[in-house]
Amino acid sequence: MLNTLIEAFALISTWEVIIAMLAASVYGLVIGSLPGLSATMATALLVPVTFYLSPIAAIATIVAASTMAIFSGDIPGALLRIPGTPASAAYADEAYAMTRKGEAELALGAGVWFSAVGGIAGTLSLMILAPPLAEIALSFSTFEYFWLAFLGLMCATLVARSSPVKAIAGMFIGLLVACIGIENPGGVPRFTFGMTNLFGGIEPIPALVGVFAVAQVMRAMLTPEPPPIPKRKFGSIMAGQWRLTKKYRWQMTRGNIIGIIIGVLPGAGADMAAWVSYAMSKRFSKEPEKFGTGHVEGLVEAGASNNASIASGWVPSLLFGIPGDTIAAIAIGVLYMKGLNPGPTLFTEKASSMYAIYLMFIIANIIMIPLGIVMIRLATYVLRAPRSSVMPFIMLCCAVGSFAIGNNMFGVVTVAAFGIIGYVMEANGYPVAAMVLGIVMGTMIEQSFVTSLIKSDGSVLPFFERPISAILAALAIGALIWPVLIWGWRRLKAASPAAAPR
Amino acid sequence: MRLPDQVTGLFLVGLGAAAAYGGWLLPPVPGQPVGPNIFPLVIGSGLALCGLAIALGIGRTFEEEEEIVPLEAGQARPPTGRLYGLRALLPPALLLFYVAVADRLGFIITAALIVFVTSSALGARWKLSLPLAVMAPIFIHLIFSKLLRVPLPAGLLPMPW
Numbered sequence: 001m002l003n004t005l006i007e008a009f010a011l012i013s014t015w016e017v018i019i020a021m022l023a024a025s026v027y028g029l030v031i032g033s034l035p036g037l038s039a040t041m042a043t044a045l046l047v048p049v050t051f052y053l054s055p056i057a058a059i060a061t062i063v064a065a066s067t068m069a070i071f072s073g074d075i076p077g078a079l080l081r082i083p084g085t086p087a088s089a090a091y092a093d094e095a096y097a098m099t100r101k102g103e104a105e106l107a108l109g110a111g112v113w114f115s116a117v118g119g120i121a122g123t124l125s126l127m128i129l130a131p132p133l134a135e136i137a138l139s140f141s142t143f144e145y146f147w148l149a150f151l152g153l154m155c156a157t158l159v160a161r162s163s164p165v166k167a168i169a170g171m172f173i174g175l176l177v178a179c180i181g182i183e184n185p186g187g188v189p190r191f192t193f194g195m196t197n198l199f200g201g202i203e204p205i206p207a208l209v210g211v212f213a214v215a216q217v218m219r220a221m222l223t224p225e226p227p228p229i230p231k232r233k234f235g236s237i238m239a240g241q242w243r244l245t246k247k248y249r250w251q252m253t254r255g256n257i258i259g260i261i262i263g264v265l266p267g268a269g270a271d272m273a274a275w276v277s278y279a280m281s282k283r284f285s286k287e288p289e290k291f292g293t294g295h296v297e298g299l300v301e302a303g304a305s306n307n308a309s310i311a312s313g314w315v316p317s318l319l320f321g322i323p324g325d326t327i328a329a330i331a332i333g334v335l336y337m338k339g340l341n342p343g344p345t346l347f348t349e350k351a352s353s354m355y356a357i358y359l360m361f362i363i364a365n366i367i368m369i370p371l372g373i374v375m376i377r378l379a380t381y382v383l384r385a386p387r388s389s390v391m392p393f394i395m396l397c398c399a400v401g402s403f404a405i406g407n408n409m410f411g412v413v414t415v416a417a418f419g420i421i422g423y424v425m426e427a428n429g430y431p432v433a434a435m436v437l438g439i440v441m442g443t444m445i446e447q448s449f450v451t452s453l454i455k456s457d458g459s460v461l462p463f464f465e466r467p468i469s470a471i472l473a474a475l476a477i478g479a480l481i482w483p484v485l486i487w488g489w490r491r492l493k494a495a496s497p498a499a500a501p502r
Numbered sequence: 503m504r505l506p507d508q509v510t511g512l513f514l515v516g517l518g519a520a521a522a523y524g525g526w527l528l529p530p531v532p533g534q535p536v537g538p539n540i541f542p543l544v545i546g547s548g549l550a551l552c553g554l555a556i557a558l559g560i561g562r563t564f565e566e567e568e569e570i571v572p573l574e575a576g577q578a579r580p581p582t583g584r585l586y587g588l589r590a591l592l593p594p595a596l597l598l599f600y601v602a603v604a605d606r607l608g609f610i611i612t613a614a615l616i617v618f619v620t621s622s623a624l625g626a627r628w629k630l631s632l633p634l635a636v637m638a639p640i641f642i643h644l645i646f647s648k649l650l651r652v653p654l655p656a657g658l659l660p661m662p663w
Contacts, residue, residue, distance in 0.1 A: 048652075165552055168548075169553065172518070172549040184538040186528065191524060218590040222589060386625075386630070387624050388620075388625055389621060395620050396639065397642070399613075400646050400654065407653060413597075416595075416598050423590060427504055428510050430510070454535065
C-alpha cells in the first residue's frame with residue numbers, strides 16, 4: 001500500500017505531468033467559462049493532444065481540464081446568467097440573482113470552494129468504492145456485463161431532460177452507429193456500403209467532437225451574441241466561505257453524497273447531479289421561500305454535488321469500461337489508447353497508476369482554489385472576448401484534432417457529419433448524450449450480448465439465472481418501465497385534479 | 503430547424519427498418535445460433551418502434567418547453583428568413599472544404615480562409631477577422647505541428663520551422 005503510494009507519487013512528480021496538469025487546468029478554466037463551450041467539449045478537443053503524452057500525463061490533462069471546466073462554468077452563470085457548462089445551468093439563475101444583490105464574490109467564492117470540497121469528497125469515494133467493487137466485478141461474466149452496460153444506457157436516457165422515448169431513440173441511433181465496420185462477431189463488413197474508410201467503424205472521439213463542438217459553432221451561427229459583461233472589481237472571494245461551510249455543512253455533505261451516487265450510476269453525470277441536488281436543497285431547506293432570490297444555500301449543495309460526481313463517475317469507467325457520463329466516455333477512450341484497459345484487474349495489476357489518478361484528482365481540486373480565484377478576477381477580460389474570435393479557434397481545433405486522431409482526412413469528414421447529426425437531433429429534442437453513450441458502448445454491449453447468447457445456445461433464460469445478473473436485469477428493466485409508470489401516475493392525477501394540490 | 507415529431511419519427515421508422523433488414527441480409531456464422539446479424543436486427547426494430555411512438559406523440563409531456571430568453575434592451579432581434587437558417591451549415595461545409603483543399607493549398611492558407619469566413623459570419627469586422635486569420639493558423643500550427651508532431655500538409659506555404 002505505502003509502496004504503491006510512493007510509486008504513484010514518483011509517477012506524477014515528473015515535469016511532463018506537472019506542466020500538462022497546469023496547462024490543462026488553465027485550458028479547462030478558460031473553455032469552461034466561455035458560454036456555450038461545455039466541459040465535455042473542452043475534454044473532447046483535448047484528446048488529440050493526449051496522443052502525444054505519456055499515459056499518466058494524458059490522464060492528468062483529462063482530470064485537470066474536466067474538474068476545472070465544471071467549476072468555471074459557474075462564472076458566466078453568476079455574472080451573465082448564461083451557464084458556461086450544462087452542469088451549472090441548475091443554479092445559474094440563483095447565482096445571477098446574488099450578483100444583482102451585490103454578492104457576486106460570495107456566489108463565485110462558494111462556487112470554487114464547494115466545488116473543491118465536492119471534488120475531494122468524490123475522489124475519496126472513488127478510492128473507497130473502487131477496490132471492493134473490483135473484487136465483486138472479478139466474478140462477473142458476460143451476462144452481468146451485458147446488463148450493466150444496458151443499465152448504463154437506460155440511466156443515460158432517464159436523466160436526459162427530454163422525452164424518454166426520444167432519448168431511447170437517440171441511444172438506438174448511437175448503437176446503430178457502433179454497428180458500422182467489420183469489428184463484429186462475424187468479422188463481416190457491416191453497413192459499410194463498400195467504403196473502405198468505414199471498415200474500421202466510426203471512432204467515438206470524432207463523433208463526440210462533431211456533436212459537441214461543431215454543432216455548437218452551428219448554433220452560434222444562428223443565435224445572437226450574448227451581451228458583453230460589465231466591468232467590475234471584485235472584493236475578497238474566499239471571505240465568508242468558512243462561515244458558509246459551518247452553517248451549511250449538512251447541505252454540503254448531502255450534496256457530496258448525492259453527487260457521488262449519481263456519478264457512480266453509469267450514464268448519469270454532473271448536470272444531473274446539480275439539478276437533483278438543487279431541487280433537494282430547496283425541498284429540505286428551512287427557508288425555501290428565499291430560493292430564486294439570490295440565496296446561497298442551493299449553490300452550496302449543487303456546487304458540492306456536480307464536482308463530486310466528476311470523480312465518482314470514474315468508478316464505473318475504471319471498473320467496467322462503462323462511462324459515468326460523456327466526460328468519462330472520453331476518459332475511457334484515452335485509457336484504452338494508453339494501455340490502461342478498464343477492468344477489475346486494473347486495480348491489482350496497475351495499482352500505482354490508479355493511485356496516481358486519485359492523487360491527480362486531489363491535486364487538481366486543491367490547485368483549483370488559487371487558479372479559480374485568479375480566473376474569477378480575470379473573468380471580466382476573458383468573457384469580453386467576442387464569439388467571433390473564439391469560434392474560429394474551435395473550428396481549427398476540430399479540423400486538426402480530428403485529423404490527428406488517425407492521421408487521415410476521414411476523421412474530419414466524420415466530425416462534419418456528426419456536427420450536422422448533433423445539430424438536427426438537438427434542435428428536435430433528441431438528447432445527444434444518449435447517442436454518444438450508445439456509440440461508445442455499442443461494441444461492448446454487442447460483444448457481451450452475442451457471447452452470452454452463444455454460451456446459452458440462443459436461449460434468453462440464462463440472462464436472468466445468475467444472482468447478480470438477475471438484480472442488474474431487474475434494475476435495467478425497472479429503468480425502462482419507469483417512464484411508463486410516471487406517465488400513468490400523471491394520467492391518474494390529471495383524472496382527479498382535486499386530489500392533488502401541488 | 504424544428505421539424506414536426508411526425509417527420510422525425512417516421513424517418514426513424516424508416517432508418518430502423520432499413521437497419522433491421524440490412525442486418526437480416528448479413529451472412530450467419532456457420533455452426534452458431536447467432537452472428538453479426540442479431541444486433542442490428544434488435545437495434546433496428548427497437549429504433550423503428552421508438553420512431554412509431556414518437557410519430558404518435560407518446561412521451562411528449564416529458565419534454566420541457568423551450569426556454570425563450572427575453573430580449574434585453576438594445577439587443578438586436580435575429581433576422582428570420584429561409585436563407586438565414588442555412589448559415590448553420592457553414593461550419594460543416596468549411597470542414598469539408600478543409601478536407602478537399604488542405605492537401606493542395608496547405609494548412610496555413612486553408613486554415614486562414616476558414617478562420618476568416620467563420621469570424622466574419624459571426625459578425626466580426628475585417629479589422630478583427632483579418633489579423634485573426636493570419637495569427638490563428640500560425641498559432642495552431644505551432645502547437646500541433648511543432649509540439650505534437652502532427653503531419654499537417656505544407657502545401658503552397660510551408661512554415662519555416
